[in-house]
Amino acid sequence: VCLLFQALRQISQRTISTASRRLVNRVSENQKLFQEDNGLPVHLKGGAKDSLLYRTTAGLMLFGSVYTVYFLLVSSMPKKPN
Numbered sequence: 001v002c003l004l005f006q007a008l009r010q011i012s013q014r015t016i017s018t019a020s021r022r023l024v025n026r027v028s029e030n031q032k033l034f035q036e037d038n039g040l041p042v043h044l045k046g047g048a049k050d051s052l053l054y055r056t057t058a059g060l061m062l063f064g065s066v067y068t069v070y071f072l073l074v075s076s077m078p079k080k081p082n
Contacts, residue, residue, distance in 0.1 A: 034045050044050050
């Protein structure tokens, strides 16, 4: 049992130490990107991925709004007698 815990500790320390070496601090790059005055709103400065996410969200919101109005109109109509 003791050997198992030692082995797990060594593996976790090895994983953490190698993972920390691969990380690169890109904060200054992102600050330059988002503070650049290029006429784009901040939610679209990330590129194509941000644009796709924005358009998808806007489309889902439009669909949800139209469906809500449709459901309210259908719900407000009296039921037809059979």
